[in-house]
Amino acid sequence: MNCTVLGCGRWGSFLASFHSRKNHVTLWGRKGSESFETLRNTRKNDYLTLPDTVTLCDDLGKALAASDTIIISISAQHLREFAERINGYPVAGKTFILCMKGLEEATGQRLSCVMKESITQAIKVAVWVGPGHVQDFLAGIPNCMVVDSEERGLTEEIVSGFQNELLRLYIGTDLIGTEIGAAAKNVMGIAAGMLDGKGLSSMKGALMARGAREIARLIAAMGGNELSAYGLCHLGDYEATLFSPHSHNRKFGEAVVKGEPYTKLAEGAPTVKALLRLGHEHGVELPICETVNSILYENASADEAFGKLFSRSTKEEFYL
Incomplete structure (x- = not known):
C-alpha cells in the first residue's frame, strides 16, 4: 500500500x-522547519536514517497527489488549520489516517470530527493509535496497536495493508472510545510523571486502575463502548506512557512538579482541558483530570492537589 506521510517528527519519519x-x-515536511531541513540535508534525525526509497517533499499539493492513502502525524492542536489547508487541494476519495492522539482544546472535538468538519470534500478518515515508541520499534521490539474508523471495510483494509512483523494491528469497532481513550492516556501519563516527581511512583498502579475507570465512564456517556478504555487505545498504552523513559507526557509531568523546564510536545496538557469540557457536557466526574488541570493551570501545588484527590468521599470501586 503506497502512502504519503504528512509530518516528519519521530513517528512520521519512522512510519515512512x-x-x-x-x-x-x-x-512531507514544512519547508524551513528544523525537522524537515535536517532530514533534507542529512537524511537523518535523532532516531533513524531515511532509506533512499523515501521521497522527501515540502510541496503539500505534490505530497497529497502522490498517493490515495495519507497518514497525518502532527500536533493535535494544529490539525484544524492543517486540514483547512488540505481542503484547498483535490483530495476527494482519499483515505486519511490520523496517527496522533489528542482532542481539540478549544472545542473538545475528536480529531476525526475535526477532519470531517474542515475538509468539505468526500474523504475517508481512520485513526491509528496504541502503544509503542519509535526507539523500541527501531530496536526490533514489536507491539500491538489498533486502527478504527466508521467503516469496517476501511479499517480492515488499513490493517491488512500496514500490518507487519513489528506492528500487530487490531480492528477497532468503537471510534468514539478509541479516540477518547487514546487522547486521555496522555493525561494519565502527565499524572504518572507528577507521581514520579513527588516520589509516589508506587501509586501508579492505582492511577492505572482509577484512570481507566474514569475514562470508561466518559466514553460510555458519549455513546461509546466503555470497554475501549481497557483496550489498546488506553489501558494497553499505559506502560508506554506511565512508565517508559521515552514518554514525553510522563517526563513533562515530572518536570512540572519539580519546577524544571521541559520543551518537548506533551499532548496531554491541552487535552486535559478538552476532557474536562466533555466531562461537564456529559455530566461525568473526572477527578484525576481535574487534579492534573489544577496543577497545570490553576497554580495548585502537587501536594495540595493530590491531597484533595485523596480526600474525596469514598465510593464503590465500580460505581457508575
Missing part, C-alpha cells in the same frame, strides 16, 4: 522509513 521497505512512500 519502515513502510518504504516494501512500498513507495512520500514524506
Whole structure:
C-alpha cells in the first residue's frame, strides 16, 4: 500500500522509513522547519536514517497527489488549520489516517470530527493509535496497536495493508472510545510523571486502575463502548506512557512538579482541558483530570492537589 506521510517528527519519519521497505512512500515536511531541513540535508534525525526509497517533499499539493492513502502525524492542536489547508487541494476519495492522539482544546472535538468538519470534500478518515515508541520499534521490539474508523471495510483494509512483523494491528469497532481513550492516556501519563516527581511512583498502579475507570465512564456517556478504555487505545498504552523513559507526557509531568523546564510536545496538557469540557457536557466526574488541570493551570501545588484527590468521599470501586 503506497502512502504519503504528512509530518516528519519521530513517528512520521519512522512510519515512512519502515513502510518504504516494501512500498513507495512520500514524506512531507514544512519547508524551513528544523525537522524537515535536517532530514533534507542529512537524511537523518535523532532516531533513524531515511532509506533512499523515501521521497522527501515540502510541496503539500505534490505530497497529497502522490498517493490515495495519507497518514497525518502532527500536533493535535494544529490539525484544524492543517486540514483547512488540505481542503484547498483535490483530495476527494482519499483515505486519511490520523496517527496522533489528542482532542481539540478549544472545542473538545475528536480529531476525526475535526477532519470531517474542515475538509468539505468526500474523504475517508481512520485513526491509528496504541502503544509503542519509535526507539523500541527501531530496536526490533514489536507491539500491538489498533486502527478504527466508521467503516469496517476501511479499517480492515488499513490493517491488512500496514500490518507487519513489528506492528500487530487490531480492528477497532468503537471510534468514539478509541479516540477518547487514546487522547486521555496522555493525561494519565502527565499524572504518572507528577507521581514520579513527588516520589509516589508506587501509586501508579492505582492511577492505572482509577484512570481507566474514569475514562470508561466518559466514553460510555458519549455513546461509546466503555470497554475501549481497557483496550489498546488506553489501558494497553499505559506502560508506554506511565512508565517508559521515552514518554514525553510522563517526563513533562515530572518536570512540572519539580519546577524544571521541559520543551518537548506533551499532548496531554491541552487535552486535559478538552476532557474536562466533555466531562461537564456529559455530566461525568473526572477527578484525576481535574487534579492534573489544577496543577497545570490553576497554580495548585502537587501536594495540595493530590491531597484533595485523596480526600474525596469514598465510593464503590465500580460505581457508575
